[in-house]
Amino acid sequence: MKKTLILLLPALALLQIGCRSHRPVQPEFEQLAIDTLLERRGADCRIEYRFATIRNTSExxxxxxxETANIGYFFQVEAFEGNAAQAAELAIREIDTTLLADVQPTQTYEISIESEGHASDTLATYVITRSSYTGGAHGIYGIEYHTYSLKSGLEITTGDLFTESQAERLDEVIRKKICETYHVTTDDELSELGFFPEYIGATENFLIDDRGITFFYNPYEIGCYALGGIEVTLTREELSAL
Structure with missing residues:
Protein backbone atom coordinates (compact mmCIF):
# COMPACT_ATOMS: atom_id res chain seq x y z
CA MET A 1 0.00 0.00 0.00
CA LYS A 2 1.31 3.47 -0.86
CA LYS A 3 2.30 5.53 2.16
CA THR A 4 -0.79 7.70 2.19
CA LEU A 5 -1.08 7.80 5.98
CA ILE A 6 2.58 8.31 6.93
CA LEU A 7 1.78 8.89 10.62
CA LEU A 8 -0.52 7.02 12.94
CA LEU A 9 -2.22 9.97 14.60
CA PRO A 10 -3.95 11.10 11.39
CA ALA A 11 -5.16 7.52 11.00
CA LEU A 12 -6.60 7.58 14.49
CA ALA A 13 -8.36 10.81 13.69
CA LEU A 14 -10.08 9.11 10.79
CA LEU A 15 -11.82 6.85 13.26
CA GLN A 16 -13.67 9.74 14.83
CA ILE A 17 -13.71 12.61 12.36
CA GLY A 18 -13.94 11.41 8.76
CA CYS A 19 -15.31 13.52 5.96
CA ARG A 20 -19.02 12.81 6.04
CA SER A 21 -19.62 14.15 2.55
CA HIS A 22 -17.04 11.73 1.13
CA ARG A 23 -17.71 8.78 3.41
CA PRO A 24 -16.92 5.56 1.53
CA VAL A 25 -19.41 2.73 1.23
CA GLN A 26 -19.71 0.93 4.56
CA PRO A 27 -19.46 -2.89 4.67
CA GLU A 28 -22.53 -4.88 5.68
CA PHE A 29 -21.31 -7.99 7.45
CA GLU A 30 -23.24 -11.23 7.75
CA GLN A 31 -22.17 -14.64 8.97
CA LEU A 32 -21.54 -17.66 6.78
CA ALA A 33 -21.62 -20.77 9.00
CA ILE A 34 -20.15 -24.08 7.84
CA ASP A 35 -19.88 -27.19 10.03
CA THR A 36 -18.24 -30.36 8.75
CA LEU A 37 -17.20 -33.71 10.19
CA LEU A 38 -14.42 -35.58 8.41
CA GLU A 39 -13.85 -39.24 9.27
CA ARG A 40 -11.02 -41.58 8.37
CA ARG A 41 -9.71 -44.83 9.87
CA GLY A 42 -11.65 -44.43 13.10
CA ALA A 43 -10.56 -40.83 13.65
CA ASP A 44 -12.59 -37.71 13.03
CA CYS A 45 -12.02 -34.01 12.57
CA ARG A 46 -14.70 -31.50 13.45
CA ILE A 47 -14.46 -28.28 11.46
CA GLU A 48 -16.38 -25.15 12.36
CA TYR A 49 -16.18 -22.01 10.24
CA ARG A 50 -17.91 -18.75 11.11
CA PHE A 51 -16.92 -16.38 8.33
CA ALA A 52 -18.00 -12.73 8.45
CA THR A 53 -18.68 -12.05 4.78
CA ILE A 54 -19.44 -8.66 3.23
CA ARG A 55 -22.81 -8.94 1.52
CA ASN A 56 -22.69 -5.61 -0.33
CA THR A 57 -19.41 -6.04 -2.21
CA SER A 58 -21.16 -5.09 -5.47
CA GLU A 59 -21.45 -1.52 -4.19
CA GLU A 67 -13.65 -9.49 0.93
CA THR A 68 -11.11 -11.25 -1.27
CA ALA A 69 -8.31 -10.51 1.19
CA ASN A 70 -10.41 -11.75 4.13
CA ILE A 71 -11.22 -14.99 2.32
CA GLY A 72 -7.52 -15.60 1.76
CA TYR A 73 -6.61 -14.91 5.38
CA PHE A 74 -9.52 -16.82 6.92
CA PHE A 75 -9.30 -20.00 4.82
CA GLN A 76 -5.54 -19.69 4.29
CA VAL A 77 -5.77 -19.96 0.51
CA GLU A 78 -3.50 -17.93 -1.75
CA ALA A 79 -4.47 -16.14 -4.96
CA PHE A 80 -8.03 -17.46 -4.66
CA GLU A 81 -10.65 -15.71 -6.78
CA GLY A 82 -13.81 -17.56 -5.76
CA ASN A 83 -16.32 -16.83 -3.00
CA ALA A 84 -16.16 -17.83 0.67
CA ALA A 85 -18.19 -21.04 0.24
CA GLN A 86 -15.86 -22.21 -2.53
CA ALA A 87 -12.81 -21.32 -0.43
CA ALA A 88 -14.25 -23.37 2.44
CA GLU A 89 -14.61 -26.40 0.17
CA LEU A 90 -10.99 -26.04 -0.92
CA ALA A 91 -9.76 -25.66 2.66
CA ILE A 92 -11.72 -28.70 3.83
CA ARG A 93 -10.33 -30.83 0.99
CA GLU A 94 -6.83 -29.73 1.98
CA ILE A 95 -7.45 -30.76 5.59
CA ASP A 96 -8.86 -34.09 4.44
CA THR A 97 -5.80 -34.89 2.33
CA THR A 98 -3.09 -33.59 4.68
CA LEU A 99 -4.12 -33.64 8.33
CA LEU A 100 -6.12 -36.86 8.05
CA ALA A 101 -3.54 -38.63 5.92
CA ASP A 102 -1.73 -39.75 9.08
CA VAL A 103 -4.25 -39.95 11.90
CA GLN A 104 -4.39 -41.85 15.14
CA PRO A 105 -7.39 -44.22 15.40
CA THR A 106 -10.14 -43.02 17.77
CA GLN A 107 -8.49 -39.58 17.91
CA THR A 108 -10.72 -36.51 17.66
CA TYR A 109 -9.33 -33.40 16.02
CA GLU A 110 -10.96 -29.98 16.08
CA ILE A 111 -10.57 -26.87 13.96
CA SER A 112 -12.60 -23.78 14.81
CA ILE A 113 -12.22 -20.43 13.04
CA GLU A 114 -14.41 -17.40 13.69
CA SER A 115 -14.30 -13.86 12.37
CA GLU A 116 -16.01 -10.54 12.86
CA GLY A 117 -15.86 -7.24 11.07
CA HIS A 118 -16.24 -3.64 12.17
CA ALA A 119 -16.17 -0.35 10.29
CA SER A 120 -15.73 3.26 11.36
CA ASP A 121 -16.13 5.88 8.63
CA THR A 122 -12.96 5.26 6.63
CA LEU A 123 -11.44 2.13 8.18
CA ALA A 124 -12.57 -1.49 8.41
CA THR A 125 -11.18 -3.95 10.95
CA TYR A 126 -11.41 -7.69 10.46
CA VAL A 127 -10.67 -10.04 13.37
CA ILE A 128 -10.01 -13.76 12.93
CA THR A 129 -9.89 -16.10 15.92
CA ARG A 130 -8.47 -19.60 15.50
CA SER A 131 -8.59 -22.53 17.87
CA SER A 132 -7.59 -26.07 16.99
CA TYR A 133 -6.31 -29.39 18.18
CA THR A 134 -4.52 -31.39 15.50
CA GLY A 135 -2.44 -33.66 17.70
CA GLY A 136 0.36 -33.12 20.19
CA ALA A 137 0.43 -32.10 23.82
CA HIS A 138 -2.10 -29.29 23.52
CA GLY A 139 -4.18 -27.28 21.14
CA ILE A 140 -3.22 -23.96 19.61
CA TYR A 141 -5.03 -20.67 19.31
CA GLY A 142 -4.46 -17.27 17.82
CA ILE A 143 -6.01 -13.92 16.90
CA GLU A 144 -5.38 -11.95 13.72
CA TYR A 145 -6.25 -8.31 13.11
CA HIS A 146 -6.49 -6.80 9.64
CA THR A 147 -7.22 -3.12 9.05
CA TYR A 148 -8.28 -1.77 5.66
CA SER A 149 -8.90 1.56 4.02
CA LEU A 150 -12.54 1.63 2.91
CA LYS A 151 -11.58 4.10 0.20
CA SER A 152 -8.89 2.03 -1.51
CA GLY A 153 -9.57 -1.47 -0.18
CA LEU A 154 -5.88 -1.85 0.68
CA GLU A 155 -4.67 -3.25 3.97
CA ILE A 156 -2.91 -0.79 6.25
CA THR A 157 0.55 -1.82 7.44
CA THR A 158 3.04 -0.39 9.92
CA GLY A 159 4.92 0.97 6.91
CA ASP A 160 1.93 3.19 6.18
CA LEU A 161 1.73 4.42 9.75
CA PHE A 162 5.32 5.05 10.79
CA THR A 163 8.44 6.53 9.24
CA GLU A 164 11.66 4.49 9.41
CA SER A 165 12.98 6.46 12.37
CA GLN A 166 9.65 6.13 14.17
CA ALA A 167 9.65 2.38 13.50
CA GLU A 168 13.02 2.03 15.22
CA ARG A 169 11.82 3.91 18.28
CA LEU A 170 8.58 1.93 18.18
CA ASP A 171 10.48 -1.35 18.64
CA GLU A 172 12.28 0.13 21.63
CA VAL A 173 9.04 1.34 23.21
CA ILE A 174 7.39 -2.06 22.77
CA ARG A 175 10.32 -3.83 24.41
CA LYS A 176 10.31 -1.31 27.27
CA LYS A 177 6.56 -1.76 27.88
CA ILE A 178 6.94 -5.54 27.97
CA CYS A 179 9.78 -5.22 30.46
CA GLU A 180 7.69 -2.91 32.63
CA THR A 181 4.71 -5.28 32.50
CA TYR A 182 6.79 -8.26 33.58
CA HIS A 183 9.01 -6.28 35.99
CA VAL A 184 12.33 -7.07 34.30
CA THR A 185 15.08 -4.94 32.75
CA THR A 186 17.33 -7.20 30.66
CA ASP A 187 17.07 -9.68 27.79
CA ASP A 188 18.38 -12.43 30.04
CA GLU A 189 15.51 -11.83 32.46
CA LEU A 190 13.04 -11.86 29.56
CA SER A 191 14.49 -15.18 28.40
CA GLU A 192 14.11 -16.66 31.88
CA LEU A 193 10.40 -15.84 31.71
CA GLY A 194 10.08 -17.63 28.38
CA PHE A 195 10.38 -14.69 25.98
CA PHE A 196 12.38 -14.72 22.75
CA PRO A 197 13.98 -11.24 23.05
CA GLU A 198 15.45 -11.29 19.54
CA TYR A 199 11.92 -11.41 18.08
CA ILE A 200 10.39 -8.58 20.14
CA GLY A 201 9.36 -5.66 17.96
CA ALA A 202 6.42 -4.24 16.07
CA THR A 203 4.13 -6.78 14.41
CA GLU A 204 1.70 -6.41 11.52
CA ASN A 205 -0.91 -7.97 13.80
CA PHE A 206 -2.33 -4.77 15.27
CA LEU A 207 -5.60 -3.08 16.15
CA ILE A 208 -6.27 0.65 15.74
CA ASP A 209 -8.96 2.12 17.97
CA ASP A 210 -9.68 5.34 19.85
CA ARG A 211 -7.17 4.39 22.56
CA GLY A 212 -4.24 4.17 20.15
CA ILE A 213 -2.75 1.03 18.67
CA THR A 214 -2.47 -2.45 20.18
CA PHE A 215 0.08 -4.97 18.92
CA PHE A 216 -0.94 -8.57 19.49
CA TYR A 217 1.47 -11.50 19.65
CA ASN A 218 0.18 -15.06 19.49
CA PRO A 219 1.85 -17.97 21.33
CA TYR A 220 5.35 -18.79 20.06
CA GLU A 221 5.78 -15.46 18.20
CA ILE A 222 7.82 -13.68 20.87
CA GLY A 223 7.54 -16.17 23.74
CA CYS A 224 6.71 -19.71 24.77
CA TYR A 225 3.22 -21.20 24.77
CA ALA A 226 2.85 -20.78 28.53
CA LEU A 227 3.01 -16.98 28.20
CA GLY A 228 -0.15 -17.03 26.10
CA GLY A 229 -1.20 -14.16 23.87
CA ILE A 230 0.62 -10.91 24.61
CA GLU A 231 -0.84 -7.46 24.00
CA VAL A 232 1.09 -4.21 23.97
CA THR A 233 -0.98 -1.01 23.74
CA LEU A 234 0.51 2.36 22.89
CA THR A 235 -1.70 5.33 23.72
CA ARG A 236 -2.11 8.45 21.61
CA GLU A 237 0.28 10.29 23.91
CA GLU A 238 2.94 7.59 23.59
CA LEU A 239 2.57 7.55 19.81
CA SER A 240 2.88 11.29 19.53
CA ALA A 241 6.22 11.07 21.36
CA LEU A 242 7.78 8.74 18.79
Missing part, protein backbone atom coordinates in the same frame (compact mmCIF):
# COMPACT_ATOMS: atom_id res chain seq x y z
CA UNK A 60 -17.72 -0.86 -4.03
CA UNK A 61 -14.52 -2.16 -5.62
CA UNK A 62 -12.82 -1.52 -2.28
CA UNK A 63 -15.27 -3.78 -0.47
CA UNK A 64 -14.70 -6.53 -3.04
CA UNK A 65 -10.95 -6.24 -2.53
CA UNK A 66 -11.38 -6.45 1.25
Missing amino acids: SAALQAI
Whole structure:
Protein backbone atom coordinates (compact mmCIF):
# COMPACT_ATOMS: atom_id res chain seq x y z
CA MET A 1 0.00 0.00 0.00
CA LYS A 2 1.31 3.47 -0.86
CA LYS A 3 2.30 5.53 2.16
CA THR A 4 -0.79 7.70 2.19
CA LEU A 5 -1.08 7.80 5.98
CA ILE A 6 2.58 8.31 6.93
CA LEU A 7 1.78 8.89 10.62
CA LEU A 8 -0.52 7.02 12.94
CA LEU A 9 -2.22 9.97 14.60
CA PRO A 10 -3.95 11.10 11.39
CA ALA A 11 -5.16 7.52 11.00
CA LEU A 12 -6.60 7.58 14.49
CA ALA A 13 -8.36 10.81 13.69
CA LEU A 14 -10.08 9.11 10.79
CA LEU A 15 -11.82 6.85 13.26
CA GLN A 16 -13.67 9.74 14.83
CA ILE A 17 -13.71 12.61 12.36
CA GLY A 18 -13.94 11.41 8.76
CA CYS A 19 -15.31 13.52 5.96
CA ARG A 20 -19.02 12.81 6.04
CA SER A 21 -19.62 14.15 2.55
CA HIS A 22 -17.04 11.73 1.13
CA ARG A 23 -17.71 8.78 3.41
CA PRO A 24 -16.92 5.56 1.53
CA VAL A 25 -19.41 2.73 1.23
CA GLN A 26 -19.71 0.93 4.56
CA PRO A 27 -19.46 -2.89 4.67
CA GLU A 28 -22.53 -4.88 5.68
CA PHE A 29 -21.31 -7.99 7.45
CA GLU A 30 -23.24 -11.23 7.75
CA GLN A 31 -22.17 -14.64 8.97
CA LEU A 32 -21.54 -17.66 6.78
CA ALA A 33 -21.62 -20.77 9.00
CA ILE A 34 -20.15 -24.08 7.84
CA ASP A 35 -19.88 -27.19 10.03
CA THR A 36 -18.24 -30.36 8.75
CA LEU A 37 -17.20 -33.71 10.19
CA LEU A 38 -14.42 -35.58 8.41
CA GLU A 39 -13.85 -39.24 9.27
CA ARG A 40 -11.02 -41.58 8.37
CA ARG A 41 -9.71 -44.83 9.87
CA GLY A 42 -11.65 -44.43 13.10
CA ALA A 43 -10.56 -40.83 13.65
CA ASP A 44 -12.59 -37.71 13.03
CA CYS A 45 -12.02 -34.01 12.57
CA ARG A 46 -14.70 -31.50 13.45
CA ILE A 47 -14.46 -28.28 11.46
CA GLU A 48 -16.38 -25.15 12.36
CA TYR A 49 -16.18 -22.01 10.24
CA ARG A 50 -17.91 -18.75 11.11
CA PHE A 51 -16.92 -16.38 8.33
CA ALA A 52 -18.00 -12.73 8.45
CA THR A 53 -18.68 -12.05 4.78
CA ILE A 54 -19.44 -8.66 3.23
CA ARG A 55 -22.81 -8.94 1.52
CA ASN A 56 -22.69 -5.61 -0.33
CA THR A 57 -19.41 -6.04 -2.21
CA SER A 58 -21.16 -5.09 -5.47
CA GLU A 59 -21.45 -1.52 -4.19
CA SER A 60 -17.72 -0.86 -4.03
CA ALA A 61 -14.52 -2.16 -5.62
CA ALA A 62 -12.82 -1.52 -2.28
CA LEU A 63 -15.27 -3.78 -0.47
CA GLN A 64 -14.70 -6.53 -3.04
CA ALA A 65 -10.95 -6.24 -2.53
CA ILE A 66 -11.38 -6.45 1.25
CA GLU A 67 -13.65 -9.49 0.93
CA THR A 68 -11.11 -11.25 -1.27
CA ALA A 69 -8.31 -10.51 1.19
CA ASN A 70 -10.41 -11.75 4.13
CA ILE A 71 -11.22 -14.99 2.32
CA GLY A 72 -7.52 -15.60 1.76
CA TYR A 73 -6.61 -14.91 5.38
CA PHE A 74 -9.52 -16.82 6.92
CA PHE A 75 -9.30 -20.00 4.82
CA GLN A 76 -5.54 -19.69 4.29
CA VAL A 77 -5.77 -19.96 0.51
CA GLU A 78 -3.50 -17.93 -1.75
CA ALA A 79 -4.47 -16.14 -4.96
CA PHE A 80 -8.03 -17.46 -4.66
CA GLU A 81 -10.65 -15.71 -6.78
CA GLY A 82 -13.81 -17.56 -5.76
CA ASN A 83 -16.32 -16.83 -3.00
CA ALA A 84 -16.16 -17.83 0.67
CA ALA A 85 -18.19 -21.04 0.24
CA GLN A 86 -15.86 -22.21 -2.53
CA ALA A 87 -12.81 -21.32 -0.43
CA ALA A 88 -14.25 -23.37 2.44
CA GLU A 89 -14.61 -26.40 0.17
CA LEU A 90 -10.99 -26.04 -0.92
CA ALA A 91 -9.76 -25.66 2.66
CA ILE A 92 -11.72 -28.70 3.83
CA ARG A 93 -10.33 -30.83 0.99
CA GLU A 94 -6.83 -29.73 1.98
CA ILE A 95 -7.45 -30.76 5.59
CA ASP A 96 -8.86 -34.09 4.44
CA THR A 97 -5.80 -34.89 2.33
CA THR A 98 -3.09 -33.59 4.68
CA LEU A 99 -4.12 -33.64 8.33
CA LEU A 100 -6.12 -36.86 8.05
CA ALA A 101 -3.54 -38.63 5.92
CA ASP A 102 -1.73 -39.75 9.08
CA VAL A 103 -4.25 -39.95 11.90
CA GLN A 104 -4.39 -41.85 15.14
CA PRO A 105 -7.39 -44.22 15.40
CA THR A 106 -10.14 -43.02 17.77
CA GLN A 107 -8.49 -39.58 17.91
CA THR A 108 -10.72 -36.51 17.66
CA TYR A 109 -9.33 -33.40 16.02
CA GLU A 110 -10.96 -29.98 16.08
CA ILE A 111 -10.57 -26.87 13.96
CA SER A 112 -12.60 -23.78 14.81
CA ILE A 113 -12.22 -20.43 13.04
CA GLU A 114 -14.41 -17.40 13.69
CA SER A 115 -14.30 -13.86 12.37
CA GLU A 116 -16.01 -10.54 12.86
CA GLY A 117 -15.86 -7.24 11.07
CA HIS A 118 -16.24 -3.64 12.17
CA ALA A 119 -16.17 -0.35 10.29
CA SER A 120 -15.73 3.26 11.36
CA ASP A 121 -16.13 5.88 8.63
CA THR A 122 -12.96 5.26 6.63
CA LEU A 123 -11.44 2.13 8.18
CA ALA A 124 -12.57 -1.49 8.41
CA THR A 125 -11.18 -3.95 10.95
CA TYR A 126 -11.41 -7.69 10.46
CA VAL A 127 -10.67 -10.04 13.37
CA ILE A 128 -10.01 -13.76 12.93
CA THR A 129 -9.89 -16.10 15.92
CA ARG A 130 -8.47 -19.60 15.50
CA SER A 131 -8.59 -22.53 17.87
CA SER A 132 -7.59 -26.07 16.99
CA TYR A 133 -6.31 -29.39 18.18
CA THR A 134 -4.52 -31.39 15.50
CA GLY A 135 -2.44 -33.66 17.70
CA GLY A 136 0.36 -33.12 20.19
CA ALA A 137 0.43 -32.10 23.82
CA HIS A 138 -2.10 -29.29 23.52
CA GLY A 139 -4.18 -27.28 21.14
CA ILE A 140 -3.22 -23.96 19.61
CA TYR A 141 -5.03 -20.67 19.31
CA GLY A 142 -4.46 -17.27 17.82
CA ILE A 143 -6.01 -13.92 16.90
CA GLU A 144 -5.38 -11.95 13.72
CA TYR A 145 -6.25 -8.31 13.11
CA HIS A 146 -6.49 -6.80 9.64
CA THR A 147 -7.22 -3.12 9.05
CA TYR A 148 -8.28 -1.77 5.66
CA SER A 149 -8.90 1.56 4.02
CA LEU A 150 -12.54 1.63 2.91
CA LYS A 151 -11.58 4.10 0.20
CA SER A 152 -8.89 2.03 -1.51
CA GLY A 153 -9.57 -1.47 -0.18
CA LEU A 154 -5.88 -1.85 0.68
CA GLU A 155 -4.67 -3.25 3.97
CA ILE A 156 -2.91 -0.79 6.25
CA THR A 157 0.55 -1.82 7.44
CA THR A 158 3.04 -0.39 9.92
CA GLY A 159 4.92 0.97 6.91
CA ASP A 160 1.93 3.19 6.18
CA LEU A 161 1.73 4.42 9.75
CA PHE A 162 5.32 5.05 10.79
CA THR A 163 8.44 6.53 9.24
CA GLU A 164 11.66 4.49 9.41
CA SER A 165 12.98 6.46 12.37
CA GLN A 166 9.65 6.13 14.17
CA ALA A 167 9.65 2.38 13.50
CA GLU A 168 13.02 2.03 15.22
CA ARG A 169 11.82 3.91 18.28
CA LEU A 170 8.58 1.93 18.18
CA ASP A 171 10.48 -1.35 18.64
CA GLU A 172 12.28 0.13 21.63
CA VAL A 173 9.04 1.34 23.21
CA ILE A 174 7.39 -2.06 22.77
CA ARG A 175 10.32 -3.83 24.41
CA LYS A 176 10.31 -1.31 27.27
CA LYS A 177 6.56 -1.76 27.88
CA ILE A 178 6.94 -5.54 27.97
CA CYS A 179 9.78 -5.22 30.46
CA GLU A 180 7.69 -2.91 32.63
CA THR A 181 4.71 -5.28 32.50
CA TYR A 182 6.79 -8.26 33.58
CA HIS A 183 9.01 -6.28 35.99
CA VAL A 184 12.33 -7.07 34.30
CA THR A 185 15.08 -4.94 32.75
CA THR A 186 17.33 -7.20 30.66
CA ASP A 187 17.07 -9.68 27.79
CA ASP A 188 18.38 -12.43 30.04
CA GLU A 189 15.51 -11.83 32.46
CA LEU A 190 13.04 -11.86 29.56
CA SER A 191 14.49 -15.18 28.40
CA GLU A 192 14.11 -16.66 31.88
CA LEU A 193 10.40 -15.84 31.71
CA GLY A 194 10.08 -17.63 28.38
CA PHE A 195 10.38 -14.69 25.98
CA PHE A 196 12.38 -14.72 22.75
CA PRO A 197 13.98 -11.24 23.05
CA GLU A 198 15.45 -11.29 19.54
CA TYR A 199 11.92 -11.41 18.08
CA ILE A 200 10.39 -8.58 20.14
CA GLY A 201 9.36 -5.66 17.96
CA ALA A 202 6.42 -4.24 16.07
CA THR A 203 4.13 -6.78 14.41
CA GLU A 204 1.70 -6.41 11.52
CA ASN A 205 -0.91 -7.97 13.80
CA PHE A 206 -2.33 -4.77 15.27
CA LEU A 207 -5.60 -3.08 16.15
CA ILE A 208 -6.27 0.65 15.74
CA ASP A 209 -8.96 2.12 17.97
CA ASP A 210 -9.68 5.34 19.85
CA ARG A 211 -7.17 4.39 22.56
CA GLY A 212 -4.24 4.17 20.15
CA ILE A 213 -2.75 1.03 18.67
CA THR A 214 -2.47 -2.45 20.18
CA PHE A 215 0.08 -4.97 18.92
CA PHE A 216 -0.94 -8.57 19.49
CA TYR A 217 1.47 -11.50 19.65
CA ASN A 218 0.18 -15.06 19.49
CA PRO A 219 1.85 -17.97 21.33
CA TYR A 220 5.35 -18.79 20.06
CA GLU A 221 5.78 -15.46 18.20
CA ILE A 222 7.82 -13.68 20.87
CA GLY A 223 7.54 -16.17 23.74
CA CYS A 224 6.71 -19.71 24.77
CA TYR A 225 3.22 -21.20 24.77
CA ALA A 226 2.85 -20.78 28.53
CA LEU A 227 3.01 -16.98 28.20
CA GLY A 228 -0.15 -17.03 26.10
CA GLY A 229 -1.20 -14.16 23.87
CA ILE A 230 0.62 -10.91 24.61
CA GLU A 231 -0.84 -7.46 24.00
CA VAL A 232 1.09 -4.21 23.97
CA THR A 233 -0.98 -1.01 23.74
CA LEU A 234 0.51 2.36 22.89
CA THR A 235 -1.70 5.33 23.72
CA ARG A 236 -2.11 8.45 21.61
CA GLU A 237 0.28 10.29 23.91
CA GLU A 238 2.94 7.59 23.59
CA LEU A 239 2.57 7.55 19.81
CA SER A 240 2.88 11.29 19.53
CA ALA A 241 6.22 11.07 21.36
CA LEU A 242 7.78 8.74 18.79
